[in-house]
Amino acid sequence: MSNHKHLVAIFGGAVSGAEAAHQFTQRNIPCVVFDQNTLPYGKIEDGLPKWHNKLRDKEEGRINEKLSHELVRFVPHIRLGREVSFEDLVSWGFSAVILAIGAWRDRPLPIEGINDYVDKGLIYQNSYIYWFNHFHEPTYTEPQFEALDNSIVVGGGLASLDVLKVLMILTVQRALKEKGHEFNMFELDRSIAKVLDGLGYTLEDLGLKGATLYYRRRIKDMPLSPTQADTPEKMAKVKMVQEKILNNYQKKYLFNVKPLHTPVDKIVENGRLVGLVFQQTELVDGRLKAIEGSETPVRASQIISSIGSIPEMIEGIPASGQVFNINQENGCQLEGYDNVFAVGNTVTGRGNIKESMKHSQIVTQEWIGTHFNDEPDAAVYEDAFETRALDTAEVVEGIAEKVAQSAPLSEDKLQELNERVSELQKLSGYKGDFMAWVEEHLPVRLEDMLGH
Ligand SMILES: Cc1cc2nc3c(=O)[nH]c(=O)nc-3n(C[C@H](O)[C@H](O)[C@H](O)COP(=O)(O)OP(=O)(O)OC[C@H]3O[C@@H](n4cnc5c(N)ncnc54)[C@H](O)[C@@H]3O)c2cc1C
Numbered sequence: 178m179s180n181h182k183h184l185v186a187i188f189g190g191a192v193s194g195a196e197a198a199h200q201f202t203q204r205n206i207p208c209v210v211f212d213q214n215t216l217p218y219g220k221i222e223d224g225l226p227k228w229h230n231k232l233r234d235k236e237e238g239r240i241n242e243k244l245s246h247e248l249v250r251f252v253p254h255i256r257l258g259r260e261v262s263f264e265d266l267v268s269w270g271f272s273a274v275i276l277a278i279g280a281w282r283d284r285p286l287p288i289e290g291i292n293d294y295v296d297k298g299l300i301y302q303n304s305y306i307y308w309f310n311h312f313h314e315p316t317y318t319e320p321q322f323e324a325l326d327n328s329i330v331v332g333g334g335l336a337s338l339d340v341l342k343v344l345m346i347l348t349v350q351r352a353l354k355e356k357g358h359e360f361n362m363f364e365l366d367r368s369i370a371k372v373l374d375g376l377g378y379t380l381e382d383l384g385l386k387g388a389t390l391y392y393r394r395r396i397k398d399m400p401l402s403p404t405q406a407d408t409p410e411k412m413a414k415v416k417m418v419q420e421k422i423l424n425n426y427q428k429k430y431l432f433n434v435k436p437l438h439t440p441v442d443k444i445v446e447n448g449r450l451v452g453l454v455f456q457q458t459e460l461v462d463g464r465l466k467a468i469e470g471s472e473t474p475v476r477a478s479q480i481i482s483s484i485g486s487i488p489e490m491i492e493g494i495p496a497s498g499q500v501f502n503i504n505q506e507n508g509c510q511l512e513g514y515d516n517v518f519a520v521g522n523t524v525t526g527r528g529n530i531k532e533s534m535k536h537s538q539i540v541t542q543e544w545i546g547t548h549f550n551d552e553p554d555a556a557v558y559e560d561a562f563e564t565r566a567l568d569t570a571e572v573v574e575g576i577a578e579k580v581a582q583s584a585p586l587s588e589d590k591l592q593e594l595n596e597r598v599s600e601l602q603k604l605s606g607y608k609g610d611f612m613a614w615v616e617e618h619l620p621v622r623l624e625d626m627l628g629h
Pocket of ligand 1: 190212213214218219220257258281491521522523561565
């Protein structure tokens with residue numbers, strides 16, 4: 178690499194980090210991609226439910242292509258804020274630092290003291306889906322959760338529907354097994370209702386109540402459609418699509434939905450969260466208003482909160498409240514640092530895929546026609562990954578230009594940085610061949626175990 182004059186550090190190697198690396202390498206600028214995990218697949222591996230195995234493989238393949246470029250050095254098992262502090266990182270002297278670390282912290286459920294009951298009746302969505310995606314692996318040693326009947330899910334976006342599907346698939350699978358019927362996850366993912374119809378059962382026959390989604394707005398307001406609405410007509414269509422998506426999901430997966438309900442208090446017994454108090458809401462002139470005196474206690478076997486993800490705070494990175502201080506007008510530059518930038522979910526982390534759909538080519542009617550009857554969620558996710566990559570490309574294009582025009586690093590500095598990277602690679606056990614590393618560490622896939 179001696180004829181290269183710059184070296185960029187990218188933290189996070191998933192959709193956004195890999196696209197950032199691609200943008201730099203296309204311009205002949207070498208980069209180092211650090212990821213906290215063994216494999217750099219982020220939400221694709223740990224957030225996209227494992228029934229989307231085809232989409233997962235396709236997206237991971239895209240990341241592999243970008244990260245196996247000869248100008249990329251990959252460093253696994255390095256977490257910014259743990260092995261490397263932000264303060265140290267910015268003092269090392271990389272040409273630029275790109276933060277592409279996503280949004281992995283669940284937005285806290287806004288009820289005072291509720292987090293005292295995490296894992297005592299309360300579970301957050303990110304850890305629950307992580308468990309669901311990986312619990313079949315023989316080497317899985319991380320927290321174990323359960324799928325209990327009569328669970329409450331608080332949310333409203335696509336991720337909360339994933340949680341409901343997980344609960345319904347696993348509870349129905351277990352109840353059917355008790356009656357002597359074996360169905361795997363992929364079969365139940367197609368339609369729980371069809372499986373039960375075929376056997377002549379209802380949920381009640383299986384002794385199940387089903388999981389219930391509590392959403393603070395109306396069903397048609399749920400952020401489920403991938404389309405942008407910039408006119409009242411389009412907005413009306415989007416709302417219609419959202420209602421149809423939810424109804425379609427409910428018909429297939431048989432969960433319950435309580436719209437216009439917001440949680441306001443907790444119900445605790447013997448040190449465990451056993452329910453929530455919900456208040457009803459109404460829309461008055463487009464604004465959500467709580468209805469005084471409508472509070473109702475609801476008991477449940479477990480409560481899963483799925484109200485959005487926000488970036489994890491890292492010591493030294495300037496932030497206000499739940500977001501890093503990023504100047505989006507100025508190439509997503511981090512406040513106070515000329516050559517530190519943030520891309521991807523780290524910037525938005527809003528828990529609402531639809532908001533980042535500015536590149537979406539899909540129009541509502543086409544979208545309904547193509548996807549409505551089969552897999553709307555796969556289409557929404559695919560579009561979200563694509564949008565993230567396009568967003569990142571746009572931002573990094575500007576950053577790469579700045580890097581190319583900046584003062585070149587000295588030979589000594591480049592050598593020092595490359596030596597540091599080699600030391601960190603050694604620490605993580607990585608030997609330098611990205612695809613060999615992937616092959617060695619790819620988790621056991623459920624479809625292979627099932628011969629599916
Ligand atoms: C359940 C779910 C919810 C989604 N929600 C949204 C959404 O709210 N908005 C949206 O636009 N799209 C969303 N999507 C779509 C899509 O997942 C994302 O847009 C896209 O995958 C984000 O990619 P990313 O690279 O920015 O972040 P991620 O996929 O989260 O990747 C971040 C990477 O950084 C690594 N990392 C994290 N912290 C550190 C650290 N401190 N040091 C080193 N490495 C670190 C992680 O290991 C990971 O590999 C969602 C998808 C799913 C499945």
